[in-house]
Amino acid sequence: MRILIRTSRWAIWARRLGSIAVPLIVISVVLHRFRLITSDLFLVTAGLAGTAALLALVVSLVALSRLWQSGDQGWNRALLGLVLALLCLLPFGWYGNLALRYPAATDISTTSRDQLPLVFEPGTAAMPAPRLLTPTQIAATFPNVVTRTYRLGTAQVFALVQQLVADNGWTVRLLQAPDAATPDGRLNAQIMTLPGWREEVVLRVAGNDDSATVDMRSASLNALHDFGNNGLRIESFLRALDEAVTTALRDGAIAATDRTDETDDETPAPVEVDDGEAPQG
Numbered sequence: 001m002r003i004l005i006r007t008s009r010w011a012i013w014a015r016r017l018g019s020i021a022v023p024l025i026v027i028s029v030v031l032h033r034f035r036l037i038t039s040d041l042f043l044v045t046a047g048l049a050g051t052a053a054l055l056a057l058v059v060s061l062v063a064l065s066r067l068w069q070s071g072d073q074g075w076n077r078a079l080l081g082l083v084l085a086l087l088c089l090l091p092f093g094w095y096g097n098l099a100l101r102y103p104a105a106t107d108i109s110t111t112s113r114d115q116l117p118l119v120f121e122p123g124t125a126a127m128p129a130p131r132l133l134t135p136t137q138i139a140a141t142f143p144n145v146v147t148r149t150y151r152l153g154t155a156q157v158f159a160l161v162q163q164l165v166a167d168n169g170w171t172v173r174l175l176q177a178p179d180a181a182t183p184d185g186r187l188n189a190q191i192m193t194l195p196g197w198r199e200e201v202v203l204r205v206a207g208n209d210d211s212a213t214v215d216m217r218s219a220s221l222n223a224l225h226d227f228g229n230n231g232l233r234i235e236s237f238l239r240a241l242d243e244a245v246t247t248a249l250r251d252g253a254i255a256a257t258d259r260t261d262e263t264d265d266e267t268p269a270p271v272e273v274d275d276g277e278a279p280q281g
């Protein structure tokens with residue numbers, strides 16, 4: 001007589017829920033990045049994916065517990081549902097940790113926001129009201145978000161800023177290089193985060209041929225929480241600019257020293273003139 005071993009329905013549902021959560025979150029991110037769905041709809045679909053993943057986690061744990069006791073089939077299904085649920089819940093846990101670590105903000109700047117205006121793309125919805133931090137909160141959370149002043153001309157510093165923006169792969173939306181008519185340089189660039197949120201950076205370089213002051217603003221265009229992105233982006237960019245300016249000053253000093261040495265080498269040696277008189281004995 002053949003004994004049939006049944007498959008646990010808990011294990012079956014664990015796999016089904018996990019299989020629903022994974023494509024739901026992947027498809028919602030892809031559609032959001034390509035602007036095929038609005039940010040509000042993305043939040044709804046991401047919430048549904050998180051709910052499905054949470055249910056898959058609970059059901060898979062129940063299934064594993066019952067399989068251990070009953071001896072039914074379905075270990076593979078239960079374990080697959082558990083793995084898929086954990087994969088889907090991982091980004092939620094990551095962003096949840098960031099939300100607890102950083103205060104809710106969407107706009108960070110080293111100076112007055114009015115001096116660093118944003119650029120909006122045609123056809124996009126209006127930017128929601130920004131969430132701002134006080135200067136004390138910025139200093140406590142992002143201590144390196146401060147105006148930079150360098151002993152280098154505005155044109156040189158602006159060129160370094162352009163290069164760093166290009167290295168970061170940001171999309172330039174406005175470029176105003178410093179010249180006689182507009183002594184202050186300005187650059188606006190937009191960034192897309194992994195889930196598809198769009199953020200904009202504004203950089204201003206002011207000064208003269210001897211010194212330059214750099215201010216930076218980073219703002220989320222369609223999010224209610226930046227999870228620390230804007231403040232961390234400003235700190236990272238300005239640290240890289242500090243290093244670039246230091247390198248430029250060092251290379252300039254070395255070049256100036258080399259030119260001085262070459263000038264000294266080209267100085268003619270004294271020439272002795274024989275006037276025909278015999279030396280006095």
